Amino acid sequence: MSVSEFAFELELCAALEARSDRLYARQLGAGVADPGGRVLDVVGVEPRPAFADRAGITAESIPVAAIDSRVGSGRARYWKDAFDCHPKRARRATDRALEVGFFERERRNGRDYVRQVARYPDWYGRLLGIENKPDLGRPGDLESQLRTDVSLGVVDEVVLATESYVTGAHRNRIPEEVGIWRVHREAGAVREIDVLREPTPLAVADPGVEPLETYPGRTDVAVASPEAKARTRRRMAERAYGKGWRTYGLPGCARCRADDSSGATLPYCEWADRVVDAGSDCGAGCPGYDPAPASDVDLEAERDQRTDWIADPDGKRRAQSGLERFS
Numbered sequence: 445m446s447v448s449e450f451a452f453e454l455e456l457c458a459a460l461e462a463r464s465d466r467l468y469a470r471q472l473g474a475g476v477a478d479p480g481g482r483v484l485d486v487v488g489v490e491p492r493p494a495f496a497d498r499a500g501i502t503a504e505s506i507p508v509a510a511i512d513s514r515v516g517s518g519r520a521r522y523w524k525d526a527f528d529c530h531p532k533r534a535r536r537a538t539d540r541a542l543e544v545g546f547f548e549r550e551r552r553n554g555r556d557y558v559r560q561v562a563r564y565p566d567w568y569g570r571l572l573g574i575e576n577k578p579d580l581g582r583p584g585d586l587e588s589q590l591r592t593d594v595s596l597g598v599v600d601e602v603v604l605a606t607e608s609y610v611t612g613a614h615r616n617r618i619p620e621e622v623g624i625w626r627v628h629r630e631a632g633a634v635r636e637i638d639v640l641r642e643p644t645p646l647a648v649a650d651p652g653v654e655p656l657e658t659y660p661g662r663t664d665v666a667v668a669s670p671e672a673k674a675r676t677r678r679r680m681a682e683r684a685y686g687k688g689w690r691t692y693g694l695p696g697c698a699r700c701r702a703d704d705s706s707g708a709t710l711p712y713c714e715w716a717d718r719v720v721d722a723g724s725d726c727g728a729g730c731p732g733y734d735p736a737p738a739s740d741v742d743l744e745a746e747r748d749q750r751t752d753w754i755a756d757p758d759g760k761r762r763a764q765s766g767l768e769r770f771s
């Protein structure tokens with residue numbers, strides 16, 4: 445990702461979070477047959493009324509294999525009997541579900557019996573995929589990426605976000621189902637978003653076609669069933685819930701200030717005069733580098749305060765309420 449795309453993406457996420465109640469996350473795999481084959485820049489998840497129930501279970505992503513298993517919220521089951529996938533994957537999903545607090549465990553005869561701490565809620569609605577291309581003069585694979593999103597139809601709507609002036613020629617190259625936003629930025633923040641074209645809803649409940657490899661004269665594709673698409677959507681919603689978009693750090697450099705003029709704290713460098721990516725821009729290799737302790741902004745606490753995501757939910761462990769009975 446180029447320097448300008450990184451800053452654009454963070455500023456856009458900050459602006460969208462401040463303007464809507466969707467949950468936003470960056471860089472999520474959106475392929476079905478090849479989950480990492482298509483990575484969406486930004487995903488916006490529309491909350492349903494049961495969002496608060498989901499937020500009350502755990503701050504982390506819940507593994508989809510655990511959600512889809514036959515482990516219910518009633519009687520505890522021997523974990524191996526509740527999964528149809530490979531035992532190693534089932535064990536991984538069980539361990540992770542226990543770790544994040546979605547499953548609770550009872551030991552019987554040296555075996556793990558598990559159940560859900562709460563029934564998995566129907567918490568997300570439409571998924572919006574956003575492809576960022578601040579400069580349409582350097583489109584890269586933009587056209588084929590957007591065609592993939594439209595033919596696969598795993599998200600409900602796709603939007604292209606750009607800073608460029610959008611010409612008729614650009615519009616003709618962008619699939620007509622894809623919405624177009626023109627984003628106006630100033631001094632490290634998005635000032636305005638012009639909706640040039642609304643997105644057309646995609647057929648998420650129908651089979652989709654996923655291009656996999658392209659060779660001269662042919663493209664290998666996979667057909668994604670509606671069930672496989674639904675599983676991918678669930679994985680994306682869960683990844684989005686656990687990950688969010690504040691997946692960046694603040695550099696240990698005196699030239700960087702924690703800037704919240706965009707509505708969220710971003711690493712703004714006075715020397716470079718832009719939002720920077722501490723992981724790739726900063727350090728001894730930068731001519732402006734001036735070592736100093738990194739700002740101790742707590743981005744998780746900020747996410748907790750500014751969104752409906754809960755950093756430290758009480759959870760719903762029966763084991764705890766069980767203990768209370770004896771206290």
Ligand code: SF4
Pocket residue numbers: 695697698699700713714715716720725726727730731732733734
């Ligand atoms: S290391 Fe360079 S880019 Fe990073 S904050 Fe310091 S001056 Fe800016």
